[in-house]
Amino acid sequence: MTAKWEKGEGNQGVLTVEVGADEFKSALDQAFQKVKKDVDIPGFRKGKVPRQIFEQRFGVEALYQDAVDIVVPPAYSKAIEETGIEPVDQPEIDLEEIEKGEPLVFKATVEVKPEVELGQYKGLEIEEFDTSVSEEEVENELEQLREQHSDLVVVEEAAQEGDTVIFDFEGFMDGEPFEGGQAENHSLELGAGQFIPGFEEQMVGMEPGDEKTVEVTFPEDYGAEDLAGQPATFEVKLHEVKRKELPELDDELAKDVDEEIETLDELKKQKREELEHNKEHEKEHHQQDTVVEKARDNASVDVPNGMIKSETDRMAQEMQQQFESQGISMDMYYQMAGTDEEGMKEQFKPEAEKRVRMNLVLEAIADAEELEADDEKIEEQLEQIAEANQRDKEEIRQFLEMQGNIETLKNELRMQSALQFLVDNSVTVEAKEEDGETEEEQT
CATH class of the missing domain: 3.10.50.40 (Chitinase A; domain 3)
Incomplete structure (x- = not known):
């Protein structure tokens, strides 16, 4: 088998594959074994008709479609591996040459993962995020607790x-x-x-x-x-x-909120610590969101429609699972929202494109900086998954390997490494004042 890849416009190209005559002959033999059991010709028992008689009666062309179904999928997969392309959608297959005793030639028009031209991704500016907690914020938390216990x-x-x-x-x-x-x-x-x-x-x-x-x-x-x-x-x-x-804001309320707390002052301290912890997480998300959006916008990439479609399908599936967990059917949602499945996916498209573009850029940064998911990170992630599902870590590993998802896990960790790289190599600047002045400091 030989394969040749020709890049066309945008992300499309044509993969020309030639399957050897012997391999195609073997596929024809398999096709005959498949169909002969259903052939009914006078003078022969069903399933016992000789190959020569079959071809005289129906022609060898009657076996072509089954032979193509047998030989093309593995040949296409092998051609992808040999040429190193990364298809993102199903191919359009066109048979070019098909004749008994000759090689089979087919062409696959396919959309592939695009090349990413990275722009600036180091030294990206992040406005500093205030993680201080005010007395007013603590008081607001306490008022919410009063509301909850009213x-x-x-x-x-x-x-x-x-x-x-x-x-x-x-x-x-x-x-x-x-x-x-x-x-x-x-x-x-x-x-x-x-x-x-x-x-x-x-x-x-x-x-x-x-x-x-x-x-x-x-x-x-x-x-x-x-x-x-x-x-x-x-x-x-x-x-x-x-x-x-509303109950009084006193020690009794503090005890009702948390049986391990004795006084209102202890409750205030607890709420302040919770707010500080939450703001640290908000800061982390602020940093990540800022750098990844800037890196994405600075890069140039033509996102394939096939990748956008796959992402919208995934988003729709996530929404369906979320609604079903709440006892809401998709038909009920469509009726309430005044839309249908296609309308919903159309609404998802802009966000889906942003997600795909972001992932492509992060992947390109990981390639450029030679970032990989090391064994320690993989083990940590497996432990977290096992703990969340109350399963043994090795059981989780075997399950992911069986499903072919270990590589997916490695890729996700690799993307996380790229995201952390952007944050580590960013520059923190003071939040812009009215006069627009900023002061920089290395993160």
């Missing part, structure tokens, strides 16, 4: 934003009730934005026992097409108003 108390007062109301409602369009527009003893927190825009605002000021007609217009992008953009009225009867009663 009780809902029934009040005989007019409903305010933030109150939880219990009410009946029935919706009408053109004076007629519509399906799904009725409920009794429904619970709603006013101001939470759970109902149609304008509905909750009109309930503010109502008192228990009040009845009111609420007028709204359904949003244009509302999930139910027969309601989208349409005006409607709701007859509302308010039964009960509940208001949050």
Whole structure:
């Protein structure tokens, strides 16, 4: 077998493969063994027809398609390996020469991984990230804890934003009730934005026992097409108003929040440490996001459509898994979002292209700097995966090897090394003031 790669425009090219006559003859023999068991010719038992009789009756061409199916896939895989190309999509196969006793020649038009022309990726500027924690931020955390440990108390007062109301409602369009527009003893927190825009605002000021007609217009992008953009009225009867009663900010609250804490001062210290820890993580993400975006924008690469399609498919699969874990079917999501699978993937395309471009650039940097995933990092990652899944590390290793995912893991770690390289070789500058002055310091 011989293979020749000719690069065309963009990321496409043509791979010309010649399969030897003997190899093609072997494929024809296998094709005959496959089809003869189903051939019914008078005078011969099924599966016993001689090859010569078969070819006289049907012609050797009747075996070509099966022979091609047998010989082309392995020949294509071997040709990829020999030429060193990296296809990113399925090829278009065209048969050029096919004849018994002669070599088989086919051409595969294929889109390959693009070349990346790196721009500046060392010395990229990162604005410094303030990790200090203010007293106000700590107080906000404590107020949230008060909210979380509050009780809902029934009040005989007019409903305010933030109150939880219990009410009946029935919706009408053109004076007629519509399906799904009725409920009794429904619970709603006013101001939470759970109902149609304008509905909750009109309930503010109502008192228990009040009845009111609420007028709204359904949003244009509302999930139910027969309601989208349409005006409607709701007859509302308010039964009960509940208001949050916040606990005192004291030692007792601290004990309720964490049984290992005795005083409010200990709780404040804990919250400050948590905020400091979170800000350190935010700083790390800020650094990584900044350098990778700049390196990506400084590079030149023509992203293949095949890679974008693969990434959108992966994003769609991730979303499906996420929704299914919440008990939401994709059909339900499509109805709520007013779209379908193709529409959703079309929305994913811009982000998918950014992700693919970023990964290609990181890979190119790893190549340029000869970065590899060393054995120690691989072992650490395997231990983390094993711990997360409560499995033995060697069991995880064997599973990944069986699935062919060890190389994927190595590549992911290699990309992480490239990302860390960008951060380590960046320059930190003061956050820009109004006068635009900056001061640099090496990270």
